[in-house]
Amino acid sequence: MIDTLSTHYNYWVFAFLLVVGLYSMMAKNNLMKKLIGMNIFQWAIILYFISIGAKRGAQIPIVAGAHGQGEELAIHAAEYINPLPHVLMLTAIVVGVATTGISLALLIAIYKKYDTIEEDEIIQRLQQ
């Protein structure tokens, strides 16, 4: 397992990030910290997908100097990095912004009703 560290070190970083997010979603008591953990989890997955598209020695997926024309240009797939993970993760980032906004609004609504966003205190209030 440890011998993959030299060639797969990006995946190690993402695995640690994902576990940090998972831990804070499971063990933290504050709902705001749980939300931050959810965002860290999400970004681990987004970074993983982005790093799948990387090719060493290739350039970003924009054809230089081909604005509006260029059916004649010969484009080789090995010269450009994979654009599909970027597109999919752009979608994921946007959906993440939407979920984060709604979660913050829900936190404000919870705080208005229970005067706290600590999980155990909310459960105490619910059991009374």
Add this chain to the structure above:
Amino acid sequence: MKKLLGIALAIAALLVLLYGIEDLPPWGVSDQPASLHVSPRYIEKSLAETGVPNMVTAVLADYRGCDTLFETAVIFTAGIAVLMLLRRAMP
């Protein structure tokens, strides 16, 4: 107690993830499976078919245009949901 359980589960998840990493291709190789099947078609044809040099924009707005339409609808729904959750009339 809750913290210990969380740490144990997190370490278990980390071990499973690190075990799965061995099967992934190394970072940055150009012949990994994700780069071989679908993406060469988009890279080579998107400029000729749409006239847009930026392949990410071409795929996002043209090939996956319906996806992006409903993604915009998701953003719109989020804004309306925040309004419905929080907004109260004030005199």
Add this chain to the structure above:
Amino acid sequence: MIQHQEDIIIQTVCRILIPFMQVYGLYVLAHGHGSPGGGFQGGCIFAASFILMPIAFDLAAFKKRFAEKRIILLCSLGVFIYAGIGWLCLLLGGNFLDYGELSAILPVDPVMARYYGIAIIETGVQITVMAVMVSIFINLITGGRHKEETQENYD
């Protein structure tokens, strides 16, 4: 609620900075074809310039310029532009969101019609993202309890 505090340095810097941020947001939108950018990114930059106004000045002063009714109209206008282009392509005889059919009404060939179709829908995306970001921000910082504007805006 936000405690409003006059600060001449922040207000002057924001007054200078906001137009440049808006121009930069439009630049990122317009150059989404040839450089990294597009509707989502440009919309976020554009929204940041509007969010700077209630931070540096008063929320009431911001809402006088940019009423809530107008923000919600802009939210739906972006989705309307996007879906309207899709239906326009359908009416012109193609598939839904098949921008090549726009060459029937634009003076260009089908490939460049796709180019301009992408530009139009990115504009719609930018409008929606900008308006939704501003709306979410205003509702979050005030908890939804901010004063409505004058009553005649709602008639």
